[in-house]
Amino acid sequence: MIREFPxxxxxxxxxxxxxxxxDAGVPWIYNTLDFTTTRGGIxxxxxxxxxxxxxxxxxxxxxxxxxxxxxxxxxxxxxVMDKGRETLVATFPPSLRLDNFALQLxxxxxxxxxxxxxxx
Numbered sequence: 237m238i239r240e241f242p243x244x245x246x247x248x249x250x251x252x253x254x255x256x257x258x259d260a261g262v263p264w265i266y267n268t269l270d271f272t273t274t275r276g277g278i279x280x281x282x283x284x285x286x287x288x289x290x291x292x293x294x295x296x297x298x299x300x301x302x303x304x305x306x307x308x309x310x311x312x313x314x315x316v317m318d319k320g321r322e323t324l325v326a327t328f329p330p331s332l333r334l335d336n337f338a339l340q341l342x343x344x345x346x347x348x349x350x351x352x353x354x355x356x
Contacts, residue, residue, distance in 0.1 A: 238289045238310065238313065240311075240314060241264075241313050242313060247271070247315075250322055250324060251271040251272075251282070253273050255269040255270055255271045255284075256269075256272075264286065265286050265287065266286070266287055268283065268284070269282075269283070269286070271283075271284075273341065275341055275345045277297060277298075278345045279295070279296040279297070279299075280293070280295060280341065280345060281293070281296070282294075282324075282339070284313075288308070289307075289308065289309050289310040290309075290310070291306075291313070291326060292305070292306050293305045303347065305349060307326055309329065310326045311328055314327075320343055321343065322341055323340040324338065324339045324340075324341075325337070325338050335349060336350075
């Protein structure tokens, strides 16, 4: 199970959208959340299944998928806000030996999965 997850209001501010939930009335931590937002012509779709630590992120332009990231066993999701940037950072348990994943929506859409020293 996930150890750290941003409060609901922070996710709403990050995506600037309400999620579609699988089970209405069930707390977000036990639910499946689908967020969709568009920035600069890039549609960003994120599906969180928090109880399993899963995140699927798709980037689309004109309905065509450019990239897809499927993360499993994420330990923490954090929102990092500094210098005009807002970034969702996913980290994994040390035993998995996986680098961090980052998704930025402001000031532009950007994503990376690797050794991200600026997001410890």
